[in-house]
Amino acid sequence: MKIAVLVKEVPDSYGERRLSLTTGLADRSASDPVLDEITSRAVEAAVSYAESSEDVEVALVTMGPESAEAMLRKTLAMGADSAHHVIDPELAGSDMTLSAEVLAAVLQRIECDLIIAGDVSSDGSGGVIPTMIAERMGIAHATSLDTLEITESTVTGQRATYGGTVTVQAQLPAVVSLTERHPGPRFPGFKGIMAAKKKPLETYALADLGIDPAADVPRSIMLAVSESPPRSAGEKIVDEGDAGTKLADYLIEKKLV
Amino acid sequence: MTEQNILAFLPVLPSGELVGSAAELLGAAALIGTPVGVLVTAPGKAQRAAESAGHYGATAVFVVEDDTVSSTLTAPAADALVTAGRAVGAEAVLIPDDVDGRDIAARLSVRTQSAIATDVVGVHRDDEGVVAHHSVYGSMFTTESAPTHGSLIITLREGSVENRAPGVDPKIRRLDLGELPSQSAAIIEFSPSAEASTRPDLRGADTVVAGGRGLGSVEGFALAEELADALGAGLGASRAAVDAGYAPNSLQVGQTGVTVSPELYIALGISGAVQHQAGMQTAKTVIAINKDPEAPIFDIADLGIVGDVFEVVPQLIETLKAKSS
Numbered sequence: 001m002k003i004a005v006l007v008k009e010v011p012d013s014y015g016e017r018r019l020s021l022t023t024g025l026a027d028r029s030a031s032d033p034v035l036d037e038i039t040s041r042a043v044e045a046a047v048s049y050a051e052s053s054e055d056v057e058v059a060l061v062t063m064g065p066e067s068a069e070a071m072l073r074k075t076l077a078m079g080a081d082s083a084h085h086v087i088d089p090e091l092a093g094s095d096m097t098l099s100a101e102v103l104a105a106v107l108q109r110i111e112c113d114l115i116i117a118g119d120v121s122s123d124g125s126g127g128v129i130p131t132m133i134a135e136r137m138g139i140a141h142a143t144s145l146d147t148l149e150i151t152e153s154t155v156t157g158q159r160a161t162y163g164g165t166v167t168v169q170a171q172l173p174a175v176v177s178l179t180e181r182h183p184g185p186r187f188p189g190f191k192g193i194m195a196a197k198k199k200p201l202e203t204y205a206l207a208d209l210g211i212d213p214a215a216d217v218p219r220s221i222m223l224a225v226s227e228s229p230p231r232s233a234g235e236k237i238v239d240e241g242d243a244g245t246k247l248a249d250y251l252i253e254k255k256l257v
Numbered sequence: 258m259t260e261q262n263i264l265a266f267l268p269v270l271p272s273g274e275l276v277g278s279a280a281e282l283l284g285a286a287a288l289i290g291t292p293v294g295v296l297v298t299a300p301g302k303a304q305r306a307a308e309s310a311g312h313y314g315a316t317a318v319f320v321v322e323d324d325t326v327s328s329t330l331t332a333p334a335a336d337a338l339v340t341a342g343r344a345v346g347a348e349a350v351l352i353p354d355d356v357d358g359r360d361i362a363a364r365l366s367v368r369t370q371s372a373i374a375t376d377v378v379g380v381h382r383d384d385e386g387v388v389a390h391h392s393v394y395g396s397m398f399t400t401e402s403a404p405t406h407g408s409l410i411i412t413l414r415e416g417s418v419e420n421r422a423p424g425v426d427p428k429i430r431r432l433d434l435g436e437l438p439s440q441s442a443a444i445i446e447f448s449p450s451a452e453a454s455t456r457p458d459l460r461g462a463d464t465v466v467a468g469g470r471g472l473g474s475v476e477g478f479a480l481a482e483e484l485a486d487a488l489g490a491g492l493g494a495s496r497a498a499v500d501a502g503y504a505p506n507s508l509q510v511g512q513t514g515v516t517v518s519p520e521l522y523i524a525l526g527i528s529g530a531v532q533h534q535a536g537m538q539t540a541k542t543v544i545a546i547n548k549d550p551e552a553p554i555f556d557i558a559d560l561g562i563v564g565d566v567f568e569v570v571p572q573l574i575e576t577l578k579a580k581s582s
């Protein structure tokens with residue numbers, strides 16, 4: 001079985017994240033790029049399944065700028081076997097339609113049985129790319145899974161729905177995405193880091209995938225960007241045994257209760 | 258002038274009741290055109306929901322009642338929206354930004370070759386058509402987007418649009434599903450949530466009380482619940498509290514949980530990590546109670562109390578009780 005994991009480099013949410021007020025694009029100088037935490041959980045799920053089964057190969061797939069290569073090497077050290085990186089200046093600021101087209105095209109090429117992604121990225125907060133890929137590839141999706149069970153021919157998991165939880169099951173090939181309820185990534189050992197240096201990492205430009213970013217299809221474009229004023233600290237009191245009463249008075253005075 | 262029809266996908270509970278976001282989706286649709294609802298339910302379950310859709314402003318409601326709705330993931334809803342969209346020439350489709358909604362929007366966008374705007378917090382119309390508003394990086398930036406051409410598929414963040422449409426008597430139009438793609442995932446089991454809570458929904462509540470890891474245990478977290486009930490507030494939690502099992506996933510506030518902007522947000526035993534702030538910093542008034550005077554939550558609190566929640570909160574509840582009687 002071949003599993004592809006979609007990984008993404010994002011601005012570190014512990015740092016300052018900024019949009020450029022002139023281009024509306026992420027300001028890459030504002031904070032360091034990191035592997036999106038949710039995609040690290042997807043890698044962990046794939047690698048731990050590979051460890052427990054025979055003949056499972058794990059390929060990482062990303063679309064991103066040059067800096068993503070270092071992220072791929074680090075992630076390979078967790079135990080994935082190969083990496084595929086789409087890198088093209090025309091992809092800066094791509095909308096979700098183009099991103100899904102690009103990722104589906106690489107995934108077609110590498111011929112995988114199962115695609116695992118994070119449910120929602122921490123920068124774009126879209127949460128639609130995995131299912132858009134499934135629609136483009138003509139395969140099933142089972143997204144936002146809180147649990148995941150993989151067999152040779154199916155994937156099964158639970159997810160939230162209106163008024164409850166459902167268990168969903170798809171035949172492979174399929175795309176799944178995982179929520180934060182999945183375990184975080186392992187720390188790569190020294191052996192993993194050394195091995196990662198020699199693992200295959202292939203790069204693709206849009207032309208290699210036969211994709212024309214200027215094709216006349218409907219796209220989403222950004223019209224305006226503005227920055228919200230930051231919030232500031234108000235009053236701080238130390239409890240001297242009467243803070244509960246003081247807080248009650250505050251709420252009543254401000255008509256908040 | 259052509260009619261500007263805006264479709265709103267209105268989820269229905271297994272009981273046949275409309276999901277709470279319906280009023281908001283139709284209210285948002287009314288801001289940019291004529292709201293048209295689309296309902297997809299198991300056989301015999303649509304009537305009541307269709308009537309409520311009219312009550313919330315749907316001038317017409319497309320109804321699909323089909324067995325596959327409870328056994329096939331996403332495909333019935335996506336198919337219904339494709340057909341309804343064609344029938345009325347929809348200029349935009351509004352879908353809730355949640356687990357089911359995002360899948361439906363994704364399939365619909367690719368199938369109809371339409372641009373997609375996700376996690377949208379507002380809409381308006383300009384000379385060229387529909388514009389979507391986004392709140393980015395934990396509400397630090399606001400952006401606007403629009404499609405270059407064609408209709409726009411929108412997933413709407415719940416609790417972000419206040420407009421409500423006046424009630425009407427809707428035209429109900431029944432639709433049949435086409436042949437569904439064979440490669441859809443199957444729904445093999447549904448388990449209803451344990452008894453629906455009587456508290457206001459976190460996303461729409463005027464007041465939110467949220468508890469963190471500082472509450473220490475499931476029993477400790479009950480203090481947040483008690484305060485929420487005393488204030489008639491919605492209940493939220495930090496990710497650490499959810500991870501520790503004090504509260505269900507659906508209550509997580511923050512970057513990877515729910516974003517709220519209530520009048521009043523009370524954080525109990527929450528340190529205020531940047532990812533938590535991302536989900537609540539647009540609240541009008543923030544109150545934080547934390548033992549650690551250096552906790553980052555105090556940087557954004559209008560009133561910060563350095564103290565033990567287990568002393569401050571019971572006293573607060575007692576005082577409020579005494580003053581209200």
Ligand SMILES: Cc1cc2nc3c(=O)[nH]c(=O)nc-3n(C[C@H](O)[C@H](O)[C@H](O)COP(=O)(O)OP(=O)(O)OC[C@H]3O[C@@H](n4cnc5c(N)ncnc54)[C@H](O)[C@@H]3O)c2cc1C
Pocket residue numbers: 013037038122468469470471472494495496497498509510511512513514515525526527528529530531532533536546547548549552564565566567
């Ligand atoms: C990609 C990513 C996404 C994330 N998304 C989210 C998200 O959506 N939501 C979220 O909340 N977090 C999120 N986090 C996690 C976040 O970084 C923090 O780890 C988390 O918010 C901490 O939760 P907490 O404040 O409850 O716990 P802690 O940071 O452990 O804080 C507990 C606080 O309780 C106080 N305390 C302890 N006992 C008492 C007492 N008796 N009385 C008063 N105070 C007391 C302590 O002083 C401390 O400040 C995310 C992290 C990452 C990397």
